[in-house]
Structures are given as structure tokens and as C-alpha cells.
Amino acid sequence: MRLRNRTPFLAAAAMAAVGLLLLLAGCSLNIEGQQSALDPKGPVAKNQYDIFMLTLYVTTFIFITVGGSLAWVLWKFRQRKGDDPDFIPPQSHGHPLLEMGLVIASAGLLVIIAIPTFGGIILKKIVPDEFLGDAVEVNVTGFQWWWAFEYPEQGFYTANELVFPAGRAIKLNLRADDVIHSFWLPKLAGKVDLIPGQENFLWIKADEPGYFWGQCAEFCGDSHAYMLFRAIALPEDEWKEWLETQQRETVEDDGSFEPLLAREEWGYPEDKILKGAEVFRQACAGCHSVNPRMQTNGPNLAHFGSRSSVAAGWYENEYDLLYKWIREPERVKPGNFMYRGFLDRDGRTVIMPGLKDYDLSDEEVHAVTAYLYTLR
């Protein structure tokens, strides 16, 4: 008996606690967060958001009706203090009409969701005719743990930052070269996987110029959490300008890797930059191309100095962070190939050495860091 009296207090306390928790959760809702799907900025994401809200309304309606009757039943038919403990309620076994009626009603609610769903499936797959005319094509390739972006119409490569014109459709051909990744730019479109041996398609469009964050959404190994990217939608004139600069050569063609940028713009002492170029030639150039028209094993660095982030979107592009990334890559991104080098299919034989085999000094890392900022 003592126990039975305490139960309602426990229940009330529990309900109050749950309410408080939901309130707390509500406060932490960050609708405009960097990767929020609740803040769509383009037609594909907007469509997906609208269908999400529709499902939210439908399920909220069910929650109120079904959950409401559940709560009512629990309250109304509970055994109260003083009730006859031997009372036997009528032993009803069911009500076929009522049961079938509920089945049909649930089916009806699902149809409400099914119709726009069909539209959404087609929209994600097929670029509407109105946007086809001035669409831009980009080939996206996922690697452990970075992104290569190729602009096939212009014939150049870049990495980890997808730049495109606002207001135009961007056709993304999605591929992978090692394991499965997933391209996810929540504010512009839901994700599509990048699968080796298969080409997938997604299109995006940013209604306004903007700066967006994206991330790999399929588990792809040790540093999956560090595989981010940025997407930048530019106004038309800036887009044209960007295209032009990206196609410019950045280093001397003679294999010295000396920057073509005018020396007064180097920003660091000349000997430091030249030393950096030398270190780069020896330790980095095997994987990192600085020729915008050539893609090798690692991210293309042709116009690295003009990017806003490093290490696949994990760090902002600042000198100290870049230095840290090159100095201790294994700490920043465990398992990465810049440090480990490339292994054969047996997983043991090294076929391309990594930074662990070069053992660069602090001074050399400073030099190569400074050098990278001349590649603009």
C-alpha cells in the first residue's frame, strides 16, 4: 500500500522532468546552423524540407489523436484507490469494423505523404528544363578523406572547396576511387553516395550567393569525421573572375616549382619561399599537383592560397593551422595518407612514401607553409 501511494508522485515528477528536457532540447535547436537541413537555400533542399514538414504535421496529428487517446485510456481506466480489486471488466475481444476503419484511415494519411514524395524523388534526379540551359557541370570524386572537384567544361581541378555561380543549376557527377563516401550539402540538397565503380548524379542550385558547409555522410574509415568541405556560391561576375584565375598556371614550368606570382606579392622572405618550393618538390609534389590541369593522388594545390579552408574543411586557412596540419598530420587526421603514404592491396607494402618517411624539420615545414600561400 505504501508503495502504491508513492507512484503518482513518481509519475508526476517523471512527466515534469521529461517536459523540462524537451524544453531544454528546444532551446538547443540551432535552425540556422552551418549544416542545418532546416534552413534550405536552394530548390532541392527546399523541396525536401517541405516534405519533411508535411510528414511532421501528419505525424503530429497522429501523435495528438492516438497519443491523446492512449493518455486518456491510461487515466480513465486506471485502478484507483478504493476500487474493488476483484472487479472484472467486460471481456470484449475486438471490433472488426472499428479496426478496419483505422486501417483505412492510416492508409489515407500515408497517401498524403506519398504524393509529394514521388515529386521529390524525381526532382532530386532530374534537373528541371528551366535550369538546364545555363547549368554548370562538376565532377566530384571522394577520397579518404578529401574531395576532388573537376570542372570538365573548363578543364581544371580543385579540391575541398566547391565554387559555383549562384542562381544556376550545378550538375554533380559523383564518383569514388577508394571506399564509399557520401556528398552532403544540407542547405542545398540531401546526400547522394559516391560509390567506386558507379557514377551517381545530384544537382544543386543556390538561390543567392552564399557560403555553405558540407560533410561526408558515409562512414569511410579512421578520419571520416574530418572529411568536410565548403561550397561557395558566387555572384555571376565573381564566378567569371574565379574561373579565370583558376586556369592560370602557378609555378615555373621547369620543375623548380618556383611560384609565378610576382615576388613583391610573395609576402614572405624570398629564401624561405624558394626553400619551401624545394621541400615541396621533394616531399609533396609526388602526390600534390600544382598544375590546375592535372589530378594526382592528393588534392590539387594549384590555387591553394585562394582557398578559405584546409585539411578538407576541418581548419580555416590560417598560417598556424596549416603549419600544424603539415607538422603533425597524424594528430590532425589519424590514418591519413599524407602521413602514412600509400599501401598496396595487401595493406602492408608501401608504394608511395608519406611524410613519416621524410621527417621534415620545423624550419622546412615553415618554409613549405609559406610557399603554399604563394599559390594563388
Place this chain on the structure above:
Amino acid sequence: MSSTVETEHHAPAPAEPVRDGIWRRPLKNTGLVGFLTTVDHKKIGIGYALGALFFLLLGGIEALIIRAQLMYPEQELISARTYNQLFTMHGTTMIFLAVMPLSAAFFNYIMPLQIGARDVAFPRMNALGLWCFLLGGVILNLSWFFPGGAPAIGWFAYAPLTDRQYSPEMGTDFWIMGLQILGIASLVGAFNFITTIVNMRAPGLSMMRLPLFTWMTLITSFLIILAFPAITIALVELMFDRHFGTYFFNVEGGGKPILWQHLFWIFGHPEVYILILPAMGIISEILPVFSRKPLFGYPLIVFSGAVIGFLGFAVWSHHMFTTGLGVVATTAFAFLTMLIAIPTGVKIFNWIGTMWGGRIRFTTPMLFSVGFIWMFMMGGFTGIMHSSPPVDAQQQDTYFVVAHFHYVLIGGSIFALFAGMYYWFPKVSGRLMDDFVGKIVFYLMFIGFNLAFFPMHILGMTGMPRRTHTYKSEMGWDQSNFWSTVGAFILGIGILIFVIQMVYAFYKGGKAPKDPWDSRTLEWDTDSPPKEYNFAYTPVIHARDQVWEDKYGVEAKRMEKIAPGKHGIHMPDQSWWPLITSIGIFIACLGMVFHKQPVPLTAEAVFGLEIVIAGLVATFIGMAAWALEGPGGFHLHPDPAEYAGATPAPEDEHGHH
């Protein structure tokens, strides 16, 4: 049909052959030998339960380390790799080593009692299932102690990340072989339960009088039989890719990574229902008892369970909406997935209908059951959301999905299994668990669970992907992650108190009567705990809720009892061979893991296929000896007081063993 089978148990056994030497069956049914050679479904059920609870705690600790790492942004409590190992092992452990075997524990212990049987159809095979489950768990967790540690591939193990090139360590091999053994455990159990339910029901217990839990056992067993071959094939192909240079999933040799996903999810989606249908069965037992009303719409609940099982095989690709399936396939799988919401909704409506007009007693099992309905409903809603591929495109592989499946697997399966443990503990142990402590456990778990997992919906919708060991503060996920971790620890404390309470009750709890809850089904008509032979008499069933009818029903629906014949009750003999066979399989699997791999103390690969062959030889010896030792069996004579009032057995002439 079933009545003849049942009475055959009383047929005079032919002269029992004298067996000596290697064919001598162990007779001691207590102590270690008694446990290692047991064929008693009740002891095996308890073995499953203890193993599953151990792994539940282990998987729970892994989850708490994961949550501790995510409590603050950019923490370095554990390394990325350790984190990836932890979520791989957490998922695999909870699915294959905690929830499935805990369900199997109930199948084993409760189902035969509910149908009035004296054991399952194949008692030795049942023992093989238990040993394979335990040894599978051992193999999986041995990986922690070998170079490279546990697998870091996710419980879904998507190719080609599992290729030797991307996961060279042995962890993945431990995972493959561990799952293979666990598959054997599930399959032998499933065949056994189906045979038992079809053939060994008490006289008069027609299919449409079966308790709902037994129905769900039957449907789940069919799902296991149809789903596990797909993962078995996938695992064999992966093993060949890793050990023998085939290219099933590797593009370089013409393989297809997407093939793995199809095979995996053809297994993986029915697996979801393998985890939830037993829970629904438990809930369908408990709600009527504590509402004092029969289950509302029994035929529709049974039928919708079967429909869920059937449709479960037609929706696997909804796990693959983002893999570029094409418009037609995507649409078809989306609509089929939405259809599943209907039979699931039916169950919820009928559970509410069961309580409607009843007299609800909020005991601990009832609280867990009602908590189940709320949480499962929430999980169902989010399920409806990502049945729509455009919505799923944003939610797939995010914390939204993590929230969804924890609502159905903890709020659903685990809450129901806890309800079942509180409900049947008195029957199994003969002891009572304190209701007040039980309620504290419930509220701690309920609050902790919601605090841990509700914020994950928000995390997912605001862009946090799954399986990431850390995140940047700029993303705005700090608060939700913090509270989620707090909730996870509250949930953990609740489960810890439960374990302590159960151990305490086992030794110090009050004595439980036969029927402490005023229940409705047959298992409450026998002793708590039941004797070795379950029932001293053969029950003859005349109603769906037989025990309720015996107490409150009309005369015509009362149960009849038939006394055992003059030879007593026929019981199966114990055997060593199931254990030996499973150890053979275990050795063969370990040998496969070590195949051409550097094992500790050596840098070089030392083993070819020698260990595998040795293990297989042991397995076949075990199987052959199993067949050759003969059926065995002995007779027990219960105290006539136990079947007082029973009609004498019809004489045994028609018996034909």
C-alpha cells in the same frame, strides 16, 4: 493432430539399450557438468539470458564511452580509431549478442510453457544454439586482444572499406567469423522453435488459441530462417575477398560494392523485425494481464505481425535510398516502406483497445509496456518520415536516424524485454522483485532514454552525421550532445540498478506463488519455477486465455488435465556432443581468422588452413557422435498430488515410438 503427438510421450519406450564408454550420457544434472551437458530448455533459456545481459552491459559500457567522447566538441578522450571500433562493436554487440539472445531466452524458457510442452522438439540442438551464441560472442570480443584490435567497419560493414586494402587488421576477420557462428546459433534455434510450435502444442491448443508471444516466436523464427542465408552468403564472399583474393566487392577485379549492401540489407531489414516482433509479443501478453481484459482484435494482431514479417523482405532498399537506385526502384521501395506503417499502427490501436474499458494496474511490467507504446510510437513516426526518400536524403546517416532506431530498439525492444523480465522473473526464479524499486528503474530509464535520444533528432536535422568521433563547435551541436550524454548515463544507472535488483531478488526476494500477477496464459498454471518436466499432467485446452478462463470463465471453457501414463514422463537425456560440436566450429572459425595473418609473438604469418581443418574435423566428430549416441531418454514419475483431479491417461496401446 497435436494431441496424438503429445500423448505419444507416454507410450512405453522400447527396451532402452545399455550404453557404455563414449556413448554413456552424462546423468548428473547439477553443477558444472549439469550445465555444460544440459538439454533442458529452461536452463538453456537462463543461459541465453545471462549471456545476453552480460553483453548488454558490455555494449552499454561501449555506448557510454562513445557518449563521453561526444559530450564536448573536439574532445580527445579516445582516438578516432578507438571510437570507430567502439561504435562497430556497440552495434554488433547490442543486435547479435544482447537483444537477439535476450529474445531467444524468452523463446526458450517461456514458449514451451505457453504451449504446454515438456521441452523443445530438438533438445540437443537447442544446446548447440546456446553454445554457438556464447562462443560467437567470445570470438567477436577476442578481437580486442589481437594486433589492430576490434573491427572499425561499422555493424553494416560496407564494402569496399572491409577489403584487406582498407582494413588490413584481423578485427574484420573476427567480425566475419563471429557473425557466422552467431548465424548458426540463430538458425538452429529458429528451426527448433518452428518444429516445436507446429508439433508440440497441448491438445486443444489450436493456432488461433496460441498466446501472442508464441505467435511472434513462430513468425520471428521464420524471419530468421529466411533472412540469415543472405548474410551468410555475404560473409562468405567477404571472407573469400579477404583471404583468397576473389573480387566480389572490389571494383578493380570487376566486383561491385553495392552487391554487399543488397545482400546485407536483405538480411538487415528483416533483422529489424527479428528484434521488434518478440517485443511486440511480450507487450501483447502483459497489457491484457494488467488491464484484466483479453487482447483486443487478436486475429488482426496476429495477422499484422505476419504482414510485418512478410513486408519486411520487400523494403530492404530503403536503407539505400542515397545510393542512386533510380526513380522506379526508389519509388517502389518508398511506397512499400510506407505500407509497413499500417500493420504497425494496427498493433498500437489494438493495444490501446485492449486497455480501453479495462482495469489498469500500474505494476513495473505494465509501466515498461506503456513506456514501450509511447517510445515505439515516436520511433514509428520518424520511421514514416524517412520512408519518404526526399526526407531521407537529409536524414540518412545522420543522428536523426540514430534517434529513430534507438527509439524502436531501446524504447521498443529493450523496454519490452525489461517488461518481460519483470513479468516472468517470478516464474523463472520463484522469487518476487520489489515493485517500488522496479518503478524507480523504469522512471530512470525512461527519463534517461528520452534525454539521451530526443536531442539526436535535432542534431540530425541540423546536420550532424553519424559515426563521427568528434565535431566542430561552430556547428552548434554542443548543447544537444552534452544533454544527450547526461541522459545516456542516467539510462545506464537505471540498468545498473535493475541488475543489482535482479541479483538481490534472486537470493532474497519473497517466494513467488504460481500466478502472482493474476495472468491469463498456460505458463502460470505450473510451479514457479517449473519442475524439470514443466507440467505433471497434459493440459487439454478449451480457450485462448486458458488460465484466465479457469479462474473466471464458464465451466465449458475450463482446462482438462490428463495424468501421465504408468511409464511416467519421458525426458530427454543430457549430452556432451552439442558442446563439442560448437567448440569444433569455434576452432575452425578462429583458424580462419588466423589464416595467413601475423598472430601475436610472430611478425610472420604462421598458419595456413591447419587450424580450420582441425576445427572442422572436431565438428564432424561431434556431429557423428551426436547421431550415433542415439535418442536416449528416461522417465520421471511426478508426485500424484501434482496432477490431482486429472483424468487417467488413455491406455497406451496406440503409442508407436
